[in-house]
Amino acid sequence: xxxxxxxxxxxxxxxxxxxxxxxxxxxxxxxxxxxxxxxxxxxxxxxxxxxxxxxxxxxxxxxxxxxxxxxxxxxxxxxxxxxxxxxxxxxxxxxxxxxxxxxxxxxxxxxxxxxxxxxxxxxxxxxxxxxxxxxxxxxxxxxxxxxxxxxxxxxxxxxxxxxxxxxxxxxxxxxxxxxxxxxxxxxxxxxxxxxxxxxxxxxxxxxxxxxxxxxxxxxxxxxxxxxxxxxxxxxxxxxxxxxxxxxxxxxxxxxxxxxxxxxxxxxxxxxxxxxxxxxxxxxxxxxxxxxxxxxxxxxxxxxxxxxxxxxxxxxxxxxxxxxxxxxxxxxxxxxxxxxxxxxxxxxxxxxxxxxxxxxxxxxxxxxxxxxxxxxxxxxxxxxxxxxxxxxxxxxxxxxxxxxxxxxxxxxxxxxxxxxxxxxxxxxxxxxxxxxxxxxxxxxxxxxxxxxxxxxxxxxxxxxxxxxxxxxxxxxxxxxxxxxxxxxxxxxxxxxxxxxxxxxxxxxxxxxxxxxxxx
Ligand SMILES: [Zn+2]
Numbered sequence: 001x002x003x004x005x006x007x008x009x010x011x012x013x014x015x016x017x018x019x020x021x022x023x024x025x026x027x028x029x030x031x032x033x034x035x036x037x038x039x040x041x042x043x044x045x046x047x048x049x050x051x052x053x054x055x056x057x058x059x060x061x062x063x064x065x066x067x068x069x070x071x072x073x074x075x076x077x078x079x080x081x082x083x084x085x086x087x088x089x090x091x092x093x094x095x096x097x098x099x100x101x102x103x104x105x106x107x108x109x110x111x112x113x114x115x116x117x118x119x120x121x122x123x124x125x126x127x128x129x130x131x132x133x134x135x136x137x138x139x140x141x142x143x144x145x146x147x148x149x150x151x152x153x154x155x156x157x158x159x160x161x162x163x164x165x166x167x168x169x170x171x172x173x174x175x176x177x178x179x180x181x182x183x184x185x186x187x188x189x190x191x192x193x194x195x196x197x198x199x200x201x202x203x204x205x206x207x208x209x210x211x212x213x214x215x216x217x218x219x220x221x222x223x224x225x226x227x228x229x230x231x232x233x234x235x236x237x238x239x240x241x242x243x244x245x246x247x248x249x250x251x252x253x254x255x256x257x258x259x260x261x262x263x264x265x266x267x268x269x270x271x272x273x274x275x276x277x278x279x280x281x282x283x284x285x286x287x288x289x290x291x292x293x294x295x296x297x298x299x300x301x302x303x304x305x306x307x308x309x310x311x312x313x314x315x316x317x318x319x320x321x322x323x324x325x326x327x328x329x330x331x332x333x334x335x336x337x338x339x340x341x342x343x344x345x346x347x348x349x350x351x352x353x354x355x356x357x358x359x360x361x362x363x364x365x366x367x368x369x370x371x372x373x374x375x376x377x378x379x380x381x382x383x384x385x386x387x388x389x390x391x392x393x394x395x396x397x398x399x400x401x402x403x404x405x406x407x408x409x410x411x412x413x414x415x416x417x418x419x420x421x422x423x424x425x426x427x428x429x430x431x432x433x434x435x436x437x438x439x440x441x442x443x444x445x446x447x448x449x450x451x452x453x454x455x456x457x458x459x460x461x462x463x464x465x466x467x468x469x470x471x472x473x474x475x476x477x478x479x480x481x482x483x484x485x486x487x488x489x490x491x492x493x494x495x496x497x498x499x500x501x502x503x504x505x506x507x508x509x510x511x512x513x514x515x516x517x518x
Pocket of ligand 1: 401405406508
């Protein structure tokens with residue numbers, strides 16, 4: 001049956017969409033479910049006929065637009081700023097059903113960098129233009145053909161005069177085929193910009209023949225005249241957005257960390273997972289430093305697996321993470337951190353935060369002394385056999401309170417980490433085959449827990465520069481540790497198994513790194 005007017009939520013096949021996302025259907029009450037559904041259908045149709053829910057057309061715009069779309073492009077363009085020429089390239093497709101996909105980018109350089117990061121070849125493909133609309137378009141009818149004339153009128157109604165003029169100038173010079181990436185505001189969507197495209201096809205020999213019929217040779221209309229004829233059909237296209245502003249909001253966050261730089265020193269079990277969490281959080285620039293290769297014995301707690309054994313951990317990790325997040329910049333440095341401090345100190349000194357996950361107290365103290373005046377630091381480490389994970393964050397460089405403040409001397413003058421839940425003076429590593437093969441027993445999940453603790457504090461510090469110096473201790477369980485014959489520290493006696501405690505005011509005057517001690 002034909003309805004007297006088009007209504008929202010009704011698709012081309014006549015199906016009515018009634019389900020609200022997240023709604024619970026009570027299968028134990030089938031009769032109520034049917035009655036409820038019929039009532040909802042009646043309401044949607046009635047409101048549609050009354051024009052009460054016409055605003056929903058805009059929310060559903062892309063569903064209507066893409067119903068007749070015969071092309072799809074991926075876009076990494078920033079959907080903001082003025083109308084402008086953009087780069088259109090072609091990359092091998094993601095879906096196996098297609099050979100290649102069009103890639104739209106702000107410029108050739110960013111397209112090339114992105115394609116390299118997802119390990120795809122790229123070749124140039126015609127011309128592109130970005131045209132933002134000021135107001136939302138009503139969607140076309142199902143089955144409606146889009147012609148150049150009505151399309152221009154549509155643009156004139158919904159884009160600013162200056163934008164329309166910019167598009168006109170571009171169109172007069174563009175080579176065909178060309179495509180126009182369009183955006184429009186849809187305030188009701190989670191991502192408030194809807195993107196779609198229009199393709200202006202090249203003029204075919206057949207079209208040329210028909211258009212020039214009756215003209216003397218060389219006097220007929222030019223290809224451009226033919227291409228821009230009002231009745232000429234355009235091709236509708238769908239856009240698959242892969243720009244950071246589209247990809248990140250699902251994490252519950254605006255892409256606020258894209259401009260931040262974090263350097264991760266130590267790409268072992270903790271550092272590798274932490275680096276991956278920072279990439280997931282959308283930290284824009286990650287530098288990973290580690291001079292070592294991945295050892296076979298560590299694959300069950302490291303992010304990398306057996307296929308990366310005997311490879312450098314830093315560059316292998318970057319190679320694994322980069323294609324997952326091509327809009328981030330992730331670089332590995334297979335070098336000693338002290339060497340990096342000599343040859344490229346800016347990698348650490350100019351970072352918004354340096355994450356130190358080296359699992360080596362001597363090196364941690366050395367790095368703390370070297371970086372104390374230059375960069376914010378976060379040390380993250382764990383204690384074996386499920387005992388605890390710790391993270392120490394410092395406030396701005398040069399402030400009192402640092403990793404060194406945790407260290408105390410015992411009666412015999414030996415230095416130990418006062419944050420430890422293990423009593424000092426115990427050898428906590430185990431040996432299978434002599435010194436060369438000694439290890440510190442902790443599971444992959446404990447490494448992940450430490451990485452989450454350090455990752456969350458890193459993100460907090462990046463978002464809020466005022467976060468003060470603090471030590472966070474996540475206490476595990478004491479059982480495995482004590483039944484292995486080890487003793488707990490005095491600090492452990494004051495903490496409960498399973499609790500996470502935050503300690504502030506850590507600064508000590510006698511600290512040799514940040515204190516006033518001579
Ligand atoms: Zn200190």
